[in-house]
Amino acid sequence: MRDTSLIYAPKKAKTATSDSDKTESPAAGSVCTRCGTSLSHDEIALTKKLVNRGTTRYYCLSCLAAAFEVSEQDLQNKIRFFKRIGCTLFHPDSYE
Numbered sequence: 001m002r003d004t005s006l007i008y009a010p011k012k013a014k015t016a017t018s019d020s021d022k023t024e025s026p027a028a029g030s031v032c033t034r035c036g037t038s039l040s041h042d043e044i045a046l047t048k049k050l051v052n053r054g055t056t057r058y059y060c061l062s063c064l065a066a067a068f069e070v071s072e073q074d075l076q077n078k079i080r081f082f083k084r085i086g087c088t089l090f091h092p093d094s095y096e
């Protein structure tokens with residue numbers, strides 16, 4: 001009985017597409033000041049709304065939720081609310 005144990009290592013060709021040339025949004029590439037998570041447009045806008053419009057420190061939803069002692073769900077509801085009332089920080093056109 002011959003055991004031809006093949007060590008089969010499948011090559012995972014992960015093409016790391018780095019989205020570099022994104023200079024349109026000044027907030028592109030921003031990360032959470034507290035935990036380093038990369039931020040979505042919503043999170044940046046919400047930070048501005050909750051903290052200070054001129055802030056340059058942004059936080060992710062979970063860090064914002066922790067800081068303001070609310071749930072992430074509450075924050076998502078806020079985002080939806082601000083969008084509905086047409087807050088320019090949450091302008092739908094700035095989505096990709």
Ligand SMILES: [Zn+2]
Pocket residue numbers: 032033034035036037059060061062063064
């Ligand atoms: Zn965070």
